[in-house]
Structure formats: structure tokens, C-alpha cells
Amino acid sequence: MQQSPVALSISGATHTNVQAPSFHYGTSQVRMVNNGHTVQFNYDVGSTLRLGDQEYKLAQFHFHTPSEHTLNGVHHPLEVHLVHTDAAGTPWVVVGVLIEEGLVNAALFTAFRHLPRHEGETSTPLGALINASALLPFNRAFFHYAGSLTTPPCSEGLQWFVMKNPIQMSDSQIAAFERLPHLNPNNRPVQPLNGRDVGLQSAH
Secondary structure, X not given: OOOOOOEEOOOOOEEOOOOOOEEEOOEEEOOEEEOOOOEEEEOOOOOEEEEOOEEEEEEEEEEEOOOOOEEOOEOOOEEEEEEEEOOOOOEEEEEEEEEEEOOOOHHXXXXXXXXXXXXXXXXXXXXXXXXXXXXXXXXXXXXXXEEXXXXXXXXXXEEEEEEOOOXXXXXXXXXXXXXXXXXXXXXXXXXXXXXXXXXXXXXX
């Protein structure tokens, strides 16, 4: 009844006063694994997201092509999901960022030249670092709703924050992901809202 992703629309969202997440991200080594569903970047410990007095750990981020969430009926070429876990390691908060074609994304430059191509393959480019803050848009307006993981077991009970504004990657960076065998497409179709509210919070 509360599955992700969902169709997001600016006109269809209600204004929400849900507290904005605060991001406390540090730098991590780039460690990628092709798990057959996506390319997952496993993040060094120590980076967190706070919601009120709760703190969640940034465990990993990964990509979907085309985007899983639609915005005003449109898919973006890519979407990144930043997955945050509670103290027990259970996914709890996911931040989704839509990616449009545009400028080269400097933060992902080295990583996207060394994407692991096949299931089970890993890639750790020598000396490559990333700060996940660079994956967040400057304007932090967001949609918020209750949803699920979008890959099996599709567990519910997650809080989703999907940024209203996209970030950019170059056409060649996007193409590097789109060309990975068996991962295009790797998006789950939009799921019914079943009466859920989708809130929209403007950036302050």
C-alpha cells in the first residue's frame, strides 16, 4: 500500500511543514559494486543525516536509469538514491535526486570513468574521493512521502525526500551508465499512491 517510487507533481503536492533533513556529509573513498540491480557506492562511516533529534547514517548511494520518480509526468535520464540507515543498519531515510543532462559533474568524474560493468564486479579507482554533498542541489526544496525500498524486498516504512530541483551530469557521463549491460532500464515503475499525501517543502 505504500510502495515507491511515485509520480510527483508540483500542482498535486500539499504544502508540508515536515522538518527538512540536515546533511552532515564527509568525504569517502569511491568504492563501487555492480550488484546486478545497480551500481552501488558504499560510503565510508561517519556521514549522517539528521531529522529532528534522530540521526541516520549514510550507508550507500546508487543510480537508476531512467529516473524512478517522475516529476510532472516526466522521467529524468538518471536518479541517485542516498540510503540512510538507523543504528541497527535498517534503511530508514532515502534522499532521491533527479539528474538532468547538462554540465559535467565533477564530483562523479573519476567514478563514472571506472564504473563496474558486470554483476559482482567492484571498482575502487586509486585515490578517488567523493563528498556526497556534491550530489545535492543548491536549492534544497523537497517532496516528502512515506514509501518503500524500490528493489527487493521492497520493504515499507521508509521516509522519502525527493529533491524538487535536479543536479546535472554531462551527456557522456549519463551515457556511461546507460551503456552498462543489463542495467538499462533499472527503474521500478511508478506505484499507486493509495491515498498517501505527498508534501512539498520550499527551501528556506
